[in-house]
Amino acid sequence: MQKRVSTTLFDKIWDSHVVKSLPDGSALVYLDRVFLHERTGSVALESLKAADHAVKNPRHAFATMDHIVDTLPGRGDKTLMPGGENYIRTMRRASNEANLTLFDIHHQDHGIAHLISAEQAITLPGLVVACPDSHTCTLGALGAIGWGIGTSDCEHALATQTLRGTKPKQMRVCFEGDLPPGVTAKDMILHLIAKYTASGAAGHAVEFAGSTIEHLPLEARFTLCNMAVEFSAFTGIIAPDQVVFDYLQNRNYAPKGELWEKAEAHWRELKSDSDAVFDREIVIKSEAIAPTITWGTSPQHAIPVDGKVPALNEAVDENERAAMKVALDYMGLNPGQPIEGLPIQGAFIGSCTNSRLSDLRAAASILNNHRVAPGVRAICTPGSAQVKRAAEQEGLDQIFLEAGFEWREPGCSLCFFAGGESFGIEERVITSTNRNFRGRQGRKTRSHLASPAAVAASAIAGEIVDVRKVNGR
């Protein structure tokens, strides 16, 4: 009898989507869903039309407005960003012409692409989902392959319902044991990237596993998978379990009745075989992770919040030393200085990384009965209309507003230049987002990535604080 070849979760999904293996070792891979946003999707749809290609399966194609749209209350098509309105109107017209389902600005289920793709159960376990956005890997938390692509590949995806790709190598990252108090999924992923660098998973799809992951709530799993791209992974994925099935059941696009039963039975088989071989394995002891924050301009520039900015001689080579020097200069920091206690002028909670209900609850529990320090501009942007409504039903909006936070409409917001807004020059900002790149949140703005709780605690203190000290207050 032929021996069955052991396969990984990623293998199972990828292999079952191969339409055709091609002579160069690549494959034409079937896409279950394509999701667009107005910044990259508008160009893709326009360009597709100019080339006289139709969207192959509009029922499997969805779109939202999150990247360009304003998040100020009372917003419309106009944005502070020059030319922004064109993106929004082009996206609306092109989506309608192509018969895509569009979650437009005032749609009751509007929001950031990767949030609504989950909330609507557009993404299901075992699916391959493409989106012209690097954070599509977020959806790996549902046990799907989230495939981030560029605009040209998005045109290919829309026109053919496939992508051509070579199966990446595979890595498993096991987080084992309990997380210490005050430590979140955001700290886990920053810890991982700091240790293995921002290109640590280049060429690999990463499966997150281990006892910590098994006990991790779904919203935290989204945060973890979201930043797989910051680790240079092809994508991040977690085996779907009861937590995922309970979340998806009865949602808008989820299968119903008998079809659900069939689907769930199939999904229960979606896990790596116990003897599956990975090209690389990393094990992290979760108890050793501290609340983590970035000091520099790459997500790998991360340290425990009670640690010190590294010295230049800690760089592994001259290019990294050059990058560290530029980062220190940009951030206005000196090697060896503590990060705790740095005064801040901005605090932002939002983005596809950390803008879900549990993120807002964590921040609100710290903000309750406190005020943001004078001189700190604090903004909260819920990731979707559903999150916003749920938060308002719990009265979280009132806690944010009473603390002195702005309470925004859903969208990408100040994660970058969405709506045309930025933080100020040389302002230091603590942010629940995913990228601390130079200029990301404003010209010369100094961004420190951290968990929503750390953002809230620091906003009150007016300086970067260790959330563990606040929790005991």
Place this chain on the structure above:
Amino acid sequence: MKPFEQHIGVCADIPINNVDTDQIIPSREMNRVSKQGLGEGLFAGWRYLYEGTEKVGENSEFVLNKPAFANTSILLSAQNFGCGSSREHAVWALRDFGIRVIIAESFGRIFKNNCARNGILAIPLAPESIRHLREQTQHDPQTCLLSVDLAQLTITTPDGNPLSFDMPTFDREMLLKGLDYIDYTLQFESDIESFIKEDSNSRPWAHL
């Protein structure tokens, strides 16, 4: 797409790791629903001087603004060039500016694909090879040109020694012939159709 065969040009060095696509083109420079005319925004945060957020002139310190690097069409860099955001605007800006080849230790995955789709060669090379290219060109960039041959898969330095590089066979073919990716895939349309038919039977819940 224009076929790519051989390119000879001036080469400029950006020797730091993790040059992300927010540096290549900041969000605020992506001001049109078009693939054209984005060259002005290339490396905007580095290339221009600002008062507040207003551009007030060119930053003479930035490599691409130095007279010695006029007409640069080849970039050298380090690890993970083009990481971060998937924005293809980064590649359109590079193309519009006149960049045809980027040589680095490694590239962001999506960025590298975007390059291939737009006729730009993204060539990964070992650090010591990049160091060699740097030594061969950077002291006199207008005279010491690099010659990149996609058909032969070689980069020739001013000392006449060719270095070989790898490129996925398919991307190379597409670039050499200037073929359209979508048209190429559509020849397999009947395979796609029969896959969808079978898959709707085996995974009906996945089909809306």
